[in-house]
Amino acid sequence: MKDLGFILASWLATLGSIGVLAAVTIRRARELSRHVPDDAKPWV
Amino acid sequence: MHTATTAAPGAAARTGTRTTRVIGVLALATTAFVVVSAFFLTPADSVQGDSVRIMYVHVPTAWVAYLAFITTAVASGFSLARRHRTLGFDRVAGASGEVGVLFMAMTLLTGSLWGRLTWGTFWQWDPRLTTTLFLFVTYVGYLAVRRIDTDPRQRARRSAVIALLAVLEIPLVHFSVVLWRSLHQEASVLSPDGDVRLDDLMLFTLFAGVAAFTLIFAWLVIHRQRLTALADIRQTVGLDAAIALRRSETRGVVK
């Protein structure tokens, strides 16, 4: 495949950064949830 | 870990719910299909060649980025207008702004990689690109403003104003860049967009990409909006304890 480097870079950067943001979000949620009782969470 | 919690035992619920899990699974499945289709199933374009495979990621990110900023603007408007639901709308606006900035960065990156392959240059001062760049910088500033205020209400008010000002700014930027470029005599690079002939599978992959990234956007915004809610609630939960502490510590000290 021609220009594979550019194509792969586009995909990896995009999916990778989304993955990182998702992972950070989950980690943060795990940490913050410890300090908040379940009945204070409107979505539970 | 155990000491810091005022939570009921088994406070295991985090920011996920059944809905977000469904969205997440759908997003993963759709994304998997798009990746496979983009790399292996779809053919190279007759004009663009293999670089069209960047389009399957570039177009959806751009779509989501603009969707995110529209969401931020609308939520900010509601946040200012609805006094009772200010914070709820503000959290959505903020989460959407964060996700939007990430997707816009990816739009700019994938776009410039694609441009290098197609136009032979990473950057073109064309109105759409320039406007996108300014939109990006503006929302980076928006996120910086969100980080400043510790009081949620002040944060909501100030950042909503910034978001609405951005809505005024972007058309002016776009219009002025259009006017600016139209006055220049230099030959502009012919945009090959119109020449692309997409067959059915290519078109379907593109739409699947938009769907996949919209699902990802929804998942991220819901979770991140709940993160902010958790942080705000934690402040309130802490406040009860802090009030009790402040009252009890000094009781009887006054003569």
Add this chain to the structure above:
Amino acid sequence: MNVALSVARKDLQIEWRTRMVLARVVPFALLVMVLFAVALDSEPLVLRAAAGLVWLATLFSTMLVVQRAFDIETADAAIDTLLACAVHPARVFFGKALALFVQLFALVVVLVTAAMVLYGVTVSGSRVVLLVTVVISATSGLALVGTLYGAVVANMNGRDSLLPLLALPVLAPLLIGASRATEAAFGSQTIDMANGWAWVGLLGVYGIVFGAAGSAAFSPLTESDS
């Protein structure tokens, strides 16, 4: 409107007593223009870029003047009294913008003169009318947007870096418009007078939009919570 005039007069009194713009910002802007000429190192190039350089130097200077304009308000919490006395915060906004306009207008006059002396720019005949109109409309826009975003970052930590980040993207259309129109007034070959006037139209719309936005947004922005 009395409140707006009082506020503007007060800001100009302070400038008159301290001469901060005169003694520091004007020399800074002139220095920027000299450095541009040195960096470009080519007389035809400098002449072509003259209009853009004038407005770029003005833009950077605006950041300094705006910060100063709000530092005097927050240094001793005077803005609390000011907002308490003013029933309509929009009038405070226009007052501060007016004072900023006067200071920036003086600065731009100096810089255009400097462009004539340093860069060899000439303005003649009907071009003078265009130039004056551009300077007035662009400076109004600068003053309005500067005041608006100055209020956003007033009393914040790290405001010196936040102000340019927020305000410069918003000021981009103004920079483009003012530079093109001034280029026309400077007699550039790449842009004619009619196009110059078209840009003045954009500057006018810009000023009206942000004037209205500023008067509406100034009140929620200045409610401090700490």
Add this chain to the structure above:
Amino acid sequence: MTNSVASDTTIHLSNAVVALGGFPALAGVTFGVGRGELVALRGANGTGKSTLLRLCAGLVPLTRGVAVVAGVDLLVNRVAVRPHVGLLGHRNGLYGDLTAKQNVQFVAGLVGATASDVSSALERLGIDQRVASTQASLLSAGQRRRTALAALIVRRAQLWLLDEPHAGLDAAARRELDVILRDATASGATVLYTTHEIDQVVGTPRTITLDGGCVASDVAATIGSAP
């Protein structure tokens, strides 16, 4: 606006909580002040005196509870209270680059007071020609305080909130301040000021003591004299 609060009540607080960055500076304060009252606010450092004044001036948001000042519900619109209130905080709110007189003149211009109001206010606080024409940043702490008080007089607010107004003033100025505050209440204004006990305005009829962000005592008598 609440209808339950009588119209001659200038300040009505009920279990008012003010959290500053998560810290409850006021942890549930309840009291009322009627029109024309002169009230002293006592308490050690950090008990919430200044926050209470800033709450009444509409400068900090009410986190919980009820606060109605000059007929304005602070939970609904705390900005609307500002025109009715004159606040003299820890900081004087002066422009250091202007002269004392220019500062007072500026405030006068905002509220539509006349030139004679300005000169009589300056005169009352013993600010002579030389001091009046001196740049505020070059004045002594006491002179700056007097200038700020002159500006406060010119404002003719309905509710005066003063944070340690006696601090930095000499004996003569303190006596004059006492007269000024009593005159203000006599003409219908309400005055709430914070103080350490030695600074008590002579003849203050009511003293509220704060501790731990709450009201510890509320006595209708001058501390140090017979009730």
